[in-house]
Amino acid sequence: MERSNVSKQRFLIVTLLNVLITVVEIIGGLVSGSLALLSDAFHNLGDSISIVLGYFAQVISGRPENRRRTYGYRRAEILSAMANSIFLIVVSIALIVEAIKRFSHPEHINGRIMLIVAIIGLIANLVSAQLLHSGSHDSLNVKATYLHVLSDALSSIAVIFGGVILMFFNITWLDPTLTILVALYIAKEALPIIKQTLSILMQSSPDLDYEAIKHDLMQVPGVVGVHHVHAWTIDEHRIVFSAHLNCHDMMLSEVEKIYLQVEKILNDKYDIKHVTLQAECQRGRDEELFNPPIDHDKLC
Incomplete structure (x- = not known):
């Protein structure tokens, strides 16, 4: 808009x-x-x-x-x-x-x-x-x-x-x-x-169906996991979105093709135009969609 x-x-x-x-x-x-x-x-x-x-x-x-x-x-x-x-x-x-x-x-x-x-x-x-x-x-x-x-x-x-x-x-x-x-x-x-x-x-999350987003991204060939998701708004229209994608072990040129498909899905279906993605192979594969809160007692 x-x-x-x-x-x-x-x-x-x-x-x-x-x-x-x-x-x-x-x-x-x-x-x-x-x-x-x-x-x-x-x-x-x-x-x-x-x-x-x-x-x-x-x-x-x-x-x-x-x-x-x-x-x-x-x-x-x-x-x-x-x-x-x-x-x-x-x-x-x-x-x-x-x-x-x-x-x-x-x-x-x-x-x-x-x-x-x-x-x-x-x-x-x-x-x-x-x-x-x-x-x-x-x-x-x-x-x-x-x-x-x-x-x-x-x-x-x-x-x-x-x-x-x-x-x-x-x-x-x-x-x-x-x-x-x-x-x-x-x-x-x-x-x-x-x-x-x-x-x-306060950078509160916009009203998005995150489970649906994960489901859609998992349909992209080569994507096997989605985690570490963040979303917030700059103003009442512009949504900023970032996520880590677990992908098969592949060349960087192939990863870029996945990025283009993911960006198109987020733009066309969810009106998200500012997207930052990070591809990973095994790292963070078992993590949740959102990072769990830090247990400060364990850090002491």
Whole structure:
């Protein structure tokens, strides 16, 4: 799968829209007295920073491999996605804390101003979401940025709902309640991204059927054993795979033919494109597919 390539122009437009929304909502929040509007304003300010961070991470990740970064810079996007998602969680907690305080100390809110500003924010957020939507399916970095914008759009809808009601009824608990609901939604969307980025950074194994892989490789003529298997991901798409193959005693030129067949199987059937193989004759033939954990007591 190709990596997402959201253009510089789109990132710039989304950033400018978020800055505009932030200014309008801060003014509108202060004038109307709406916590939901003010919290959304600071959320948008954070989004602007996150969008810029996401863009630079995308640029950095495209740099070629070198002797200092032999796997390249693809994890810059993973780090950016994690930072953005953690920021969303922090913002959510802060909004919930402030909303709870509002229950004890309610304030009068101007529903008309709240409604007008929220509509402006919703339009701008929907435009931003549309600009980022195409790249949100195949990049955690763009997805995290897209979620920032999408959560703002949802927040604007909630504020619009609250503004309409507050124009007719003075319900003091409505504004903080809407704030809490939006904050919980933001956290719900951010947590899976944090979990996935942590898994990648911890070099957790991708979801592969390793027994099926072993079975397929054992069907290659000349392969009599597979062991010492390792698999991890550089980013959400690129799987790195290494294995030791026990082969019949043969010339190196014949081993290379086996390598080509193994690489083709891994690429075509399991979408593994970065493969490192080590051929052995008898060495490690009795070992398991994965190395057993080291018994440190025996080493002492």
